[in-house]
Amino acid sequence: MNGGKLMSTISAHIVTYNSEEDIQGCIQSLLDQSYPIERIIVIDNSSNDKTVRIVKCLKGVELIENKVNNGFAGGHNQAIESSTSDYILVLNPDVRLQKEYIALLIEEMESDDSIGSATGKLYRDIQKGTLDSTGLIIKKNRRAFDRGSGLNDTGQFDSEQYIFGVSGAAAVYRKKMIEDLCVDGQFFDECFFAYKEDIDVSWRAQLLGWNSIFVSEAIAEHGRGWGEDRKRKDIPIKIRRHSYINRYFYILKNDSFVYLIKQLPCIIFYEILGISYALLKEPSLLKAWITFFTKIPLMCKKRQEIQTRKRKSTVEVYKYFKGWW
Template sequence: MKVEPLVSIIIVNWNGGKVFEECLKSLTKVNKPRWELILVDNGSTDESQLLINKIDFPATSVKLIQNKKNVGFAPANNQAYKEAKGKYILLLNNDTKATPNFLEPLVSKMEEDSSLGVIQPKIYLMDTDKLLDNAGSFMTRIGFLDHWGFMQKDSGEFDQEREIFSAKGACMLIRKSVVDNVGLFDDDFVSYFEESDFCWRVWLAGFKVIYYPKTHVFHKLGFTIRRQNVLDMNCHYYKNRISSLMKNLETKNLLLVLVPHLLISLGISLAFLLSLRFRSFTMVLRALVWNLLNILSTARKRKRIQDFRIISDDLLFKRVGKKIDWIKFYESFKRVQNDIVRRLVTTGSK
């Protein structure tokens, strides 16, 4: 008789409150396959970490890792990974809501296809009428991601299984043996872009990342982001994206992809300066300086990644790359700029 595989469900929490409670309650209805729960609490002050002692889970085990402070999303997930006993790891955000049967189809798909490294289900925005959060992301030749399905109405376009460059960290099932080979998240990233950097390494090691729409979860977009410093958050985005390009691109594409990316980033910084958004201007510069100061560490990580690479950039761009949509790119930049301005208004900063 075939033994049902164990899944290690990992959740990182920081002052999740009622939203986190709803996330945990949704898991009480997930009976198959077998799963264990590992919660990493990043120094919560609202006692939400104690919720796991008040809820009866159909899990084989429940473990709490308590951090004294918020160490960031990436390091916290890495802590949990070291404790995971499952054949598969499910990363689940604390602001998601699971559906009762969401996990079994993901595991079945993994069991059927040993070439799969990561699977993302369909992710709906919570509290909306079938709007999508994300159906996967694709890499462009200028190093920025194209997010498929973001804020779009669900339609037949999103009902087909598809290879993607990167899954969304809000909910992704991972083959643990792949993590044992390529590592999980880069601790230096702290938060943001860590899942894309990880999925890139999964591809380079010869495994696939797919979007699998036969199952779904819900995500309360922005719940965590709204409680963080908007400048620090966006600085991490820029810093980590540049670092990921430096680590994962083939040598020729350091010139063909990284250099244009750096020039565009400097142009964005200049746009902030010309609009007198001085702190936003320095935000991008801080990201560039960080990468300059940490270039030796990045070079060591790059060597390890390039040593296990078995797929070329050309093939990867052909399979999970997209041509840059400059209008969409500009609209995305304006959306981020407006969000920064809006959130800085309350502090009186520019």
């Protein structure tokens, strides 16, 4: 109870895959939260390290072991389906939350029913003040980024504000929004498997009239699996292909034909550079286009449902599309 009012409930969901180095610290940061967490659910995507053994030794944690790797999207959809909480915290295993993280985000979300998602200030290195994400931004060429990524924190992002969307590394989603955004029973599109599914959700949320907010006082540290010190060649080609082609999936599903034409010069400029890079440096990436073309009918069907349910004006959505590069 909070002043005679029942507190909203929240469950925390973590999808793991060979996360033995991070998972215990991540869960401990959840157990240390000032805001009570109804359930902590870990979906393990067939790890072959000690992840499962570690999780089984931790009290108050529900573990679901998948026999195959369902990806980030599939794993989190599993957890969401089993949860009845008012809010869902989607959390990467390499994130450590400070004690008030959840409380601060829920406080802001409770003040405005239009807020469907929220994030705090994520650091890549909290000691050095190196930022990882203060929410998602998107450019006119349809590339999306973590706002502030790699910058030194000088207080430039300390104002609370609405943003295009939130990174799936440490995002709180309102369950009502999750239910509203589901297409074919999926919140995260499982065609994405890994990377950019949070961008797709953010764009869909904007179209359907939900707002996202950044709360600077909520602090976390994100180790980031695809870090600056990790070379692209160390990332499995399957994952790189998903990351590459998923951008085209979220464009096909969510974009406005009018604004696509209006902003075509910057899109074409980026496409020329992007395809040239792929041809010269990573030609194996281009095999992802086979997947894209086979899934066009499915994506068009999803697009039709999303666009039919659109509630926010096109101008309001595209105010977040800033900059050429």
